[in-house]
Structures are given as structure tokens and as C-alpha cells.
Amino acid sequence: MNLVIIGPPGSGKGTQAERIAEHYQLKHFSTGDTFRAAMASNSELGNQLKIIIDKGGLVPDELVNEVIKDAIEKYEGEGLLFDGYPRTQAQAAFLQSILTVDGVISVSVSDEEVVKRISSRYFCPQCSKAYNTVTLPPKQAGKCDVDGARLQQRGDDKPEAVQQRLVEYHAKTEPIIRFYEKAGVKIHSISGEQPIDDVFEDIKQALG
Ligand SMILES: [Zn+2]
Known part of the structure; x- marks a missing residue:
């Protein structure tokens, strides 16, 4: 079974992807991790990628x-889950053209x-600790608990910026x-506006 997961920034799709991959024993390909691995490998493709990303280019x-194709080659015959690709x-x-996607x-x-979730994210410039003013607020407003x-x-x-990202999305x-x-691929529409566990339950029910 090959699946693609799609969702706007802040939808929690990365978390769901990890759970789906574990539950259905799929190899999880997140674009970010795949790119990082390619760049770290020093392959020709990885180096081409690095030059563009370092310049902040698209x-x-x-x-x-090509990077994705290269990365999935060694998993032929295994079920794959794509997260962040195709974009x-x-x-x-x-x-x-290279494999059959069974469901999206x-x-x-x-x-x-999305705007509410993302614009409540803050971080500490000193220790990098992440906060969320709604779900994980600091003890003292606007200040890092640690330092x-x-x-x-x-x-x-x-x-x-979030609005702009949404327009592009x-x-x-x-x-x-x-x-x-x-292409006749089944689209499973899942509401991401519920607790993480419930989102996952809905996904499992949809996939059967
Ligand atoms: Zn800090």
C-alpha cells in the first residue's frame, strides 16, 4: 500500500504520518528528512540540492x-507513505509514473x-525551547521558562506570512x-480540527 498525506501547515499531518507509518508498517518519506539525507550523503543529487537550498532558492x-526516486529505490516492494511530496x-x-498511489x-x-495555531508559536532565541501561547504557554508571558x-x-x-503560505498551499x-x-485514486478527507487521537481514529477507519 502506497499512501500520500496532504494537509496545510499546522494541520498536524507530520504527527499523523508517523502514526500511520507505524500502524501500517509503511516507510515514511517526509520531504524534509529525505532532502537532509540526500544532502548529507554527498551524492551528486544531494550536492545540487544543497546549492539551491543554501541560496534559499526554489x-x-x-x-x-529525482531525489525522491533515488531515495525510494531501495524500498521497492515495500509500502510507502509520502508526507510533503508531491507538492x-x-x-x-x-x-x-513510477509507482501506484493507493490512497490520499x-x-x-x-x-x-491554521493562522491561529501557527501564529501562537514562539521560541526562545537563547535555548531554542519552543512555546505555544495556546497549548504550551510560558509561565511568564513572553519570557522563556529556562533562562x-x-x-x-x-x-x-x-x-x-501564514496567510501567504496558505494561498500557495x-x-x-x-x-x-x-x-x-x-486518476481514480481514493481521497480520504479527514477533519484535522479534533484531538490528535481522534484524527488518527478517523484515518484508520477510512483506510480500513
Ligand atoms: Zn530559553
Whole structure:
């Protein structure tokens, strides 16, 4: 069984992906980990990737595809779970040309909830401890529990930036869903606006 999990930033899809991989014994391919492993391996593809990422550039579809293809080659015959890939319709079409995706899990969270979840994330610039003003607030507002440093927010996590990420997410993800629908791949729509355990229960029920 090969699955793809899709969800906006802050949807908790990474956590769900880990659980799904464990429960169904699938090899979990997160794009971030796959990229890091490729760069650490010093392979030619990894080096090409590193040059682009170090410059903060956008990795072209062809290179993303090659890196993924290279990474999954040694798992032929095993079930795979893709998390963060495919990110564009062209990537989805490429993946479909090298293996069969049996199902897509789409974890949905409203834009409003995504902005709320992400813009409540803060971190300590001194010790890197992560906070969340809703779910994991510091003892004293705006200060690190460990060293008292003033907490900061990543630029990417500020509400305007999150809105922009969501615009991009919708623009790219909706065509991917349509692509899979046309290809006859089952789309499992799961609400991400419930406790983590309940989201996972729904996923298990959907997958059977
Ligand atoms: Zn700290």
C-alpha cells in the first residue's frame, strides 16, 4: 500500500504520518528528512540540492523528483507513505509514473484555525525551547521558562506570512487532489480540527 498525506501547515499531518507509518508498517518519506539525507550523503543529487537550498532558492520539480526516486529505490516492494511530496501536480504525475498511489489522506483544517495555531508559536532565541501561547504557554508571558530570554516568533509564523503560505498551499494542493481524483485514486478527507487521537481514529477507519 502506497499512501500520500496532504494537509496545510499546522494541520498536524507530520504527527499523523508517523502514526500511520507505524500502524501500517509503511516507510515514511517526509520531504524534509529525505532532502537532509540526500544532502548529507554527498551524492551528486544531494550536492545540487544543497546549492539551491543554501541560496534559499526554489528546488525545481525535476530535481525534487529525482531525489525522491533515488531515495525510494531501495524500498521497492515495500509500502510507502509520502508526507510533503508531491507538492505540485507535476510531481504527482511523476510519482504516478513510477509507482501506484493507493490512497490520499487529506487532513483539512480551516484557514482561520491554521493562522491561529501557527501564529501562537514562539521560541526562545537563547535555548531554542519552543512555546505555544495556546497549548504550551510560558509561565511568564513572553519570557522563556529556562533562562528568562524574551520569546520570539519566526518570520514564517507571523499571521501575514501564514496567510501567504496558505494561498500557495491552496493554489498547489487543489490541483493535486483533482489529479488524483481523475486518476481514480481514493481521497480520504479527514477533519484535522479534533484531538490528535481522534484524527488518527478517523484515518484508520477510512483506510480500513
Ligand atoms: Zn530559553
